[in-house]
Amino acid sequence: MPGVDHPPPRVEKRGNVDAFRIVGGRRLEGTLPVSGAKNAALPMMAAALLIPGRSIIHNVPHLRDVVTMHKVLAELGARGGYPNHSFEVDATELTQVQASWDLVRTMRASIYVLGPLLARMGRAKVSLPGGCAWGPRPVDLHLRGMELLGAKVELDHGYIVAEAPAGGLRGAHIAFDISSVGATGNVLMAATLARGTTVIENASREPEIVALADFLIAAGAKIQGQGTTTITIDGVSSLSPVEFDNIPDRIEAGTFIAAAAITGGQVNLVGARPDHLAIVFERFRDMGVRFAIEAQSIQIEAPSRLRATRITTAPYPGFPTDLQAVFLALLSVAEGTGVVTETIYPDRFTHVPELARMGADIVLSDHVATVRGTAQLSGALVTSTDLRASSALVLAGLVAKGETLLHRVYHIDRGYERIEDRLRGVGANIERVSIAGP
Numbered sequence: 001m002p003g004v005d006h007p008p009p010r011v012e013k014r015g016n017v018d019a020f021r022i023v024g025g026r027r028l029e030g031t032l033p034v035s036g037a038k039n040a041a042l043p044m045m046a047a048a049l050l051i052p053g054r055s056i057i058h059n060v061p062h063l064r065d066v067v068t069m070h071k072v073l074a075e076l077g078a079r080g081g082y083p084n085h086s087f088e089v090d091a092t093e094l095t096q097v098q099a100s101w102d103l104v105r106t107m108r109a110s111i112y113v114l115g116p117l118l119a120r121m122g123r124a125k126v127s128l129p130g131g132c133a134w135g136p137r138p139v140d141l142h143l144r145g146m147e148l149l150g151a152k153v154e155l156d157h158g159y160i161v162a163e164a165p166a167g168g169l170r171g172a173h174i175a176f177d178i179s180s181v182g183a184t185g186n187v188l189m190a191a192t193l194a195r196g197t198t199v200i201e202n203a204s205r206e207p208e209i210v211a212l213a214d215f216l217i218a219a220g221a222k223i224q225g226q227g228t229t230t231i232t233i234d235g236v237s238s239l240s241p242v243e244f245d246n247i248p249d250r251i252e253a254g255t256f257i258a259a260a261a262i263t264g265g266q267v268n269l270v271g272a273r274p275d276h277l278a279i280v281f282e283r284f285r286d287m288g289v290r291f292a293i294e295a296q297s298i299q300i301e302a303p304s305r306l307r308a309t310r311i312t313t314a315p316y317p318g319f320p321t322d323l324q325a326v327f328l329a330l331l332s333v334a335e336g337t338g339v340v341t342e343t344i345y346p347d348r349f350t351h352v353p354e355l356a357r358m359g360a361d362i363v364l365s366d367h368v369a370t371v372r373g374t375a376q377l378s379g380a381l382v383t384s385t386d387l388r389a390s391s392a393l394v395l396a397g398l399v400a401k402g403e404t405l406l407h408r409v410y411h412i413d414r415g416y417e418r419i420e421d422r423l424r425g426v427g428a429n430i431e432r433v434s435i436a437g438p
C-alpha cells in the first residue's frame with residue numbers, strides 16, 4: 001500500500017542544526033499512518049544491483065538512510081529516481097564496484113552492496129563500516145559468508161576487497177554462529193546468482209529478510225525457507241526487473257504505539273502489520289495498553305498511567321532491540337520497577353544519561369537496566385546520540401513537564417520521516433527549530 005505522501009527531509013542550513021522543541025502534557029488522539037520499512041527498503045535497493053533493467057520499489061520512506069543508499073547505488077553506476085514514495089533504479093550498466101568511505105561511514109547498511117556486487121560483477125571494494133554510537137558493529141559474518149561462497153576477501157587500508165572465483169560464486173552450506181540480519185541478507189543476495197545450492201543455517205527470521213527474499217523471488221530467484229532459521233537458495237543465471245511493494249515499518253509502528261501509550265492517548269494506527277508485532281503487543285498489554293486489531297488498522301487505548309514490565313531483547317520473533325530505548329522511556333514514567341535486558345548490543349544504552357537528565361531513575365548494570373518509574377519527568381536540553389535513542393527522547397519530551405529541546409535530530413531523520421509533523425497531527429506540541437550549530 002503506497003505510503004502517505006510526506007515532503008522529503010529538509011537539508012540542514014549551513015551553520016544551523018535542526019532540533020526539536022517539545023512541550024509535554026498533551027494526550028495523543030487521532031490517526032497515524034505508518035511508513036514503509038527502512039530496514040527492508042535498504043537491502044532491496046542493494047538487491048536491485050543484481051538485476052539488469054529498471055526495478056521499482058513502492059512504499060519507500062523519505063529518509064536520510066534511503067538517500068544515502070541512493071547515492072551509493074549512483075556511485076556504482078545504477079541510475080535511480082525517487083518520485084513520491086517509489087524508488088526506481090536501473091542497474092543495467094554498473095560502471096564501478098567501489099562503495100566509498102564517505103558514504104559507508106554515514107550508513108553501515110551500505111555493506112549490503114557487497115554480496116550483490118560480488119555476484120553480479122565478480123568484484124567488490126567496500127569501505128569497512130565503522131562502529132556506531134553504542135559500540136563496535138563487526139561484519140565478520142558477512143565476510144565469512146562471502147568466503148564460503150568462494151570469494152577471496154582481503155582487508156586493505158580500511159576497505160573490504162573481494163573477488164569471486166573464475167566462473168562466479170559457488171553455492172555453499174553456511175551456518176552462522178549468531179543470528180545476523182545483515183549477514184543473512186548479504187549471503188541471501190549473493191547466493192541468488194551463485195552456481196549450485198546454498199543453505200543458510202541459523203538465518204535471521206526478521207520480516208525485513210522475508211521481504212528481501214520475496215523481492216528476490218519476484219525477480220526470478222529460487223529461495224525457500226525465508227522466515228525460518230534455514231534458508232535454501234538455488235542459484236539462477238540472471239534475475240529480471242521487478243516492481244515490488246515494501247512492507248510497513250514495524251519499529252516505527254511500535255514507536256507510534258509507544259507515543260500513544262506514554263501520553264495516555266487513543267490513536268488509530270494505519271498500515272502496520274500486526275503479525276510483525278506479536279511480542280511487542282504482549283509487552284504493551286503487560287503495561288495496560290489495550291488494542292483493537294483490524295485488517296488495516298490498530299486502535300490503541302492507553303491507561304492514564306502505565307504499569308512496569310520486564311523486557312529482554314532477542315532476534316525476531318523475540319523483542320526487537322530497536323524498541324528497547326523507546327520502552328525504557330515508557331518504563332521511566334510507569335508505575336513500579338521495570339527491567340530491560342539487552343542481549344543484542346550490550347552497550348546500547350547511550351539514551352540512559354539523557355533520560356536521566358529529564359528525571360528518569362535508571363540503574364545500569366552490565367547489559368541490564370533497572371528503571372524505577374517516576375510520576376513526572378521534567379523537560380530539559382537533551383542530545384540525540386543515535387536513531388532509536390532519539391525517538392525515546394521525543395517520547396519522554398511528550399510527557400515531561402515543560403519544554404524539552406532535543407539536539408542533533410538528524411539522527412532521527414535517518415529512520416523516521418518527518419516524525420514531528422505526524423506527531424503534531426495527533427496533538428503533540430512539537431516543532432522543528434534551527435539552532436546555532438555546535
Ligand code: EPZ
Pocket residue numbers: 039042109136137138139140141142143178179180181182183208321322344345387388415
Ligand atoms: C540490523 O542491523 C538493523 N539495521 C538494526 O537496526 C538492528 O538493530 C539489528 O539488525 C538487530 O535487529 C538494518 O537492518 C539496516 P545484526 P545489523 O547483524 O544487520 C553481531 C536501526 O535502528 N554481528 O543482526 O547490523 C552484531 O554485533 C538499526 O534501524 C557480528 O558479530 O545487525 C550484533 O551483536 C540499528 N558480526 C548481532 O550480531 C557480523 O558480521 C546482531 O547484529 C554481524 C553482526
